[in-house]
Amino acid sequence: xxxxxxxxxCATSIEDAVAxxxxxxxxxxxxxxxxxxxxxxxxxxxRPSVLVxxxxxPGLDTITLRGxxxxxxxxVRHRMTASDxxxxxxxxxxxxxxxxxxxxxxxxxxxxxxxxxxxxxAAEMPMMTQFLNGTVHxxxxxxxxxxxxxxxxxxxxxxxxxxxxxxxxxxxDTFPEGTGWGFHEFARRHGDYALAAVAVTLEREAGVARxxxxxxxxxxxxxxxxxxxxxxxxxxxxxxxVLDRALAALQANIxxxxxxxxxxxxxxxxxxxxxxxxxxxxxxxxxxxxxx
Amino acid sequence: xxxxxxxxxxxxGVMYARHVEPxxxxxxxxxxxxxLTGTHVGCEHGVCGACxxxxxxxxxxxxxLLAVQVDGAEIETIEGQGSIDQLGRVxxxxxxxxxxxxxxxxxxxxxTITDILRNHDVRGETEIREALSGNICRCxxxxxxxxxxxxxxxxxxxxx
Numbered sequence: 490x491x492x493x494x495x496x497x498x499c500a501t502s503i504e505d506a507v508a509x510x511x512x513x514x515x516x517x518x519x520x521x522x523x524x525x526x527x528x529x530x531x532x533x534x535x536r537p538s539v540l541v542x543x544x545x546x547p548g549l550d551t552i553t554l555r556g557x558x559x560x561x562x563x564x565v566r567h568r569m570t571a572s573d574x575x576x577x578x579x580x581x582x583x584x585x586x587x588x589x590x591x592x593x594x595x596x597x598x599x600x601x602x603x604x605x606x607x608x609x610x611a612a613e614m615p616m617m618t619q620f621l622n623g624t625v626h627x628x629x630x631x632x633x634x635x636x637x638x639x640x641x642x643x644x645x646x647x648x649x650x651x652x653x654x655x656x657x658x659x660x661x662d663t664f665p666e667g668t669g670w671g672f673h674e675f676a677r678r679h680g681d682y683a684l685a686a687v688a689v690t691l692e693r694e695a696g697v698a699r700x701x702x703x704x705x706x707x708x709x710x711x712x713x714x715x716x717x718x719x720x721x722x723x724x725x726x727x728x729x730x731v732l733d734r735a736l737a738a739l740q741a742n743i744x745x746x747x748x749x750x751x752x753x754x755x756x757x758x759x760x761x762x763x764x765x766x767x768x769x770x771x772x773x774x775x776x777x778x779x780x781x
Numbered sequence: 782x783x784x785x786x787x788x789x790x791x792x793x794g795v796m797y798a799r800h801v802e803p804x805x806x807x808x809x810x811x812x813x814x815x816x817l818t819g820t821h822v823g824c825e826h827g828v829c830g831a832c833x834x835x836x837x838x839x840x841x842x843x844x845x846l847l848a849v850q851v852d853g854a855e856i857e858t859i860e861g862q863g864s865i866d867q868l869g870r871v872x873x874x875x876x877x878x879x880x881x882x883x884x885x886x887x888x889x890x891x892x893t894i895t896d897i898l899r900n901h902d903v904r905g906e907t908e909i910r911e912a913l914s915g916n917i918c919r920c921x922x923x924x925x926x927x928x929x930x931x932x933x934x935x936x937x938x939x940x941x
Contacts, residue, residue, distance in 0.1 A: 490825035497786065497803035497849050520850075527845035528826035531806075540803070542850055568839075592915025593901070594833055594840040594893060680914050 492530035495538045499545055503628045503657050506541050511630045513539040515652040520544075521563055524591070524599035525607045541655075549657060554579060558624075560660045563603070567596035579663035580621065582670035582690055586613050589672075592680045602656050605638075608711070610645045611682040613674075616712035618642075620688050620704040621661035629654035645710045668692050669775025671767035674706070675759050677750060683707055684751045687763040693775035697724050703767075708743040708760050715742050718764075727768050735768070736761050788848050792817065793861030803849045808832040810848035811858060819859035819888050823917075830916030833889035834858050840896035859888035862895070871895055871933060878929040882920035890916050894930055898937060906931070 498517075500506035510517040518537035520526055521544065529535040543549065549564035552573050559579060561570070570576060571587035590613050591599060604614035605625070615638075618625075623638040630653055638659075641649050650656065664670075674686030685707035691698040701722045706712035721735040745756035789798040792815060799814045808825070811817045811834070823831035825844045832843040835857035863869030868876065871891045881887045893916050897903050903912050909930045910923070918926065 491806065491809070492804045492847075494804035494847075497847065499849075499852075523845050523850075524827060524842075531826050531844065540847070544850065592830075593896065593912050594830065594842060594915045595827065597836075597839045597896075598841055598845070678914070679911060 490531045493533050493536045494540055497540050499542045506543050506655055507628050509541045511653040517541050519655050521603040522599040524595050557663050558660045559663050560658050561601050563657045565601050567599045570601050583617055585672050589674055606656055608642050608646050608648050610711050611707050615642055616706040619713055623659045623661050625656055626658040627654050628657050642711055667776035669771040671770030673763040673766045685756050685759040687767040689767040689771040691771050697726050698722050708745045717742050727772055739764055786849050788852050790851055790856055792856045801848055805848045806844055807846040807848050808843040817858055817860050821885055821888055830889040831886050833892040835892055840893050874929040874933050878925045880926040880929040886918045
């Protein structure tokens with residue numbers, strides 16, 4: 490249970506970190522909070538020759554509102570995301586989600602961007618980055634590029650990131666005031682990885698739901714938005730008949746796996762239960778808006 | 782094989798400088814290099830909480846940090862809480878409420894509780910249990926630990 494690491498580089502800037510990765514010839518690894526990477530290194534599932542530590546790079550620990558987007562730097566810890574007032578007021582669903590993430594001590598170290606890059610299909614950050622139309626800001630030896638999250642996460646624990654690139658920020662959608670939100674997940678213990686989760690936001694206009702978003706986690710090899718379910722709810726009041734159609738669309742568009750903790754059938758059952766609760770919460774929280 | 786690196790850390794206010802392999806975990810550094818064996822090692826993958834220390838005043842798993850990462854940093858361990866003759870306040874409360882039996886998890890709990898008292902606005906039993914949920918105890922059933930924290934929190938509340 491000891492890492493098989495050979496050397497360590499404490500990066501002083503993004504460029505310095507990228508140069509260290511390039512020098513490692515494909516065998517380097519970035520560490521931020523280390524709450525996923527260090528266990529994997531202790532188990533020797535990951536054996537980087539160089540660990541490139543970004544914890545001392547200045548300026549990466551900021552949460553910045555730019556118009557209707559919110560930038561989250563690579564050193565923003567879960568504790569900061571969970572308690573940040575700008576997130577609470579502009580992306581209340583993310584504030585709500587954070588209350589489900591890990592434990593106090595892990596939240597002190599773990600980062601939003603690190604969790605996104607780890608791309609665990611049962612983690613909240615990849616799910617919420619999908620949900621919030623995240624743009625991933627990547628630095629590499631050839632310069633900087635931006636990737637839409639849908640292209641960034643390529644599968645379970647897999648991303649588009651090259652071995653000599655690092656993510657220094659992700660920016661996310663914010664919501665207008667009055668947007669209703671619901672988030673429900675089921676985990677065997679609070680703070681553990683969830684078996685399944687559903688996130689919903691919507692606005693309420695003239696008695697119907699508008700700009701509906703719905704994303705699921707734990708029900709496929711990666712978390713994602715389900716356009717078919719969103720379409721079933723769009724322009725409707727979520728009464729029993731509408732809910733039935735939405736849940737049918739949900740079931741038609743997921744392919745859950747079975748594992749030690751839950752069978753595919755059980756996950757399908759959870760999907761319906763969690764979706765119903767999340768939709769009901771979002772509908773209840775949405776302030777009635779009159780068009781202006 | 783790369784060489785060793787210099788690491789200097791402040792642990793409970795005392796500066797220690799050592800020459801170690803970059804792969805050395807902070808938990809092993811504290812125990813094997815500094816002889817501070819109060820920090821216990823349970824699972825070594827961040828699940829059990831036994832190795833919890835404070836890094837710059839906030840709780841962290843010392844098994845998920847490399848010693849080299851905390852070069853220059855301020856660390857607090859169970860040894861800084863008190864001594865056998867003079868227990869720290871958190872240790873006293875754990876003792877009064879029978880918050881331990883075998884004691885293996887206790888240093889981690891004490892450090893987590895210290896973080897809770899210093900940095901978090903935790904109220905009521907549910908929030909206390911949630912705040913403690915990253916530390917595993919196989920003896921007590923948690924009841925007495927929760928009671929100890931409850932007393933410490935109300936004491937803190939009264940002092941405000």
